[in-house]
Amino acid sequence: MAHVNNDIKTYTGFRAITLLCLVVLYAPLVIVTIYSFNASQSITNWEGISLRWYADVFTGPESGKFKTAAFNSFTIAIIAATASTAIATLAATAMVRGGTFKLRTVSFGLISLPLMVPEIVTAVATLIFFNAIGFTRGYMTILVAHIAFCIPFAYLPISARMQGIEDSFEQAAMDLYATRRQAFTRILMPLMAPGIISGFLLAFIVSLDDFIITNFVKGAGVETLPTAIFGSVKQGIKPNIMAISTMLLSVSVVMVTISYFVSKSDNTK
């Protein structure tokens, strides 16, 4: 039975296309990673393995620029992910544990707005907004914009997790005279931990990676890693850019992997 069933399900060639799909997805990343270890001065010729371009990122003529950009990127990502995760957790509590209410659909629409509006439109709108209220563009404008557009990325794993938790635990705690606040902090939050961690990590990556919105709302002279990389790439791809790209790429891959195993470990519990 199972065998027959399986036979009907499978199509010749689909496995090959799947492998092709994975090759397409990974080949450019793998190749840039390999070439970031190239000893050659030019990006075209392969002259053996070396860490010189990694050293160049930290000590070369552009290292000051990259360090500042990295500092901006990481501090903005940490603050934006923390703030958006906190905001998303509160919102998810209201949406999942708040019963049905009239503005529920509107709230959900508002939370998913940054996912629906094309990024370039959000970017332009934010630029216009800061300009209209006379706010000087710089570190703060980037931070505020990042907090806003990271909210849905933090919200989705958090609300998905909360939907999977029966509220009987909280009810039991409250039957035993816990206040609602205690039920929230002592019962719901610990159970929510995997969702919150994965929400935080996704928001962190999204902030760290954003180029388009940052490019519009940043002030002159304030750079994040993606805008610094873009500025360099416009003059041609250089080996040090491949080294810095590889490092940033590794951060994302590590974060997503942690996020995956956090949520996975939880399922088996």
Place this chain on the structure above:
Amino acid sequence: MAAGAASGGSARADTYKDARGWLLLPSWAVLGIFVLGPVCMMLVYSFLTKEFRGGVIWEFSLAAYDQFFFDRGLFGDEPPAIEWTYITIFWRSIWQAGAATLLSLLIGFPTAYFIATRPENARPMWVFLITIPYWVNLLIRTVSMKFLLRDQGPLNDFLIGTGLIDSPIHIVNTNFAVQLGLFYSYLPFMVLPVYAAVERYNFSLSEAAADLYASKWTTLRRIVLPAVKPGVVAGCILVFVPSMGSFLAPDLLGGAKNFMIGSLIEEQFKGNAGNWPFGAAASMVLLTMVLIILMFSARQQAKADKAGG
């Protein structure tokens, strides 16, 4: 994807019913002030008069939309004719996004189907493998694609090395390069919803079709495809919409000739053009089109939900 998160789980309760106002307040405030507010302000700006060297004069004007759609000659006094410049850019964006969507569907559908028919405990690993590249910085992925496709790049080296071609194929700075870049950027968005739909598909329908002597490909076309259509539509939208407004792929892979609407908008704000109302109007045209597509898909989804019981 988004709709799924909104619909309630079995465990929904109303423990925080009377506190939901202040629980929602921070998200309402942040998103209202910094996303919804700005979009409304952008709409206002599109009806203002431009100031030279960026900025606006607070005076109502239809000039931005007029410039987008109508050509009034060099001195602006001829009767309005249709302005093809921007409509061509808009059309190119639709065409490029459409080609990228089709390419993603051709690769993404079989991939999603294949993953959904793996043993249940193996599926999350496959899905994880497909999603990892999405989380790598879009700029880095686009640059990597450019590096790979260059005339002296690894792809051409490889093809020449294997004797398949004699001289490098020029891919960078063509329409095709942009399509490849968009396809590469958003391919995971195609795989995931299609996968979710195929996973829910009841394969006993395929068995029934086989019992009635339908060939496997007929079964795929006439039974499986209609059943998973909502997932396919969702995937197409998730690839098409961001592709339409994309800026990086046309900018880095397309060169100056293969301008899309994202680049047009960018130039009004960051480049030399410096016409904010016109940039805002172009953004509004893009946003309107995207909202129409999303409304259309929401209706399709609602219809499918109803049909599915």
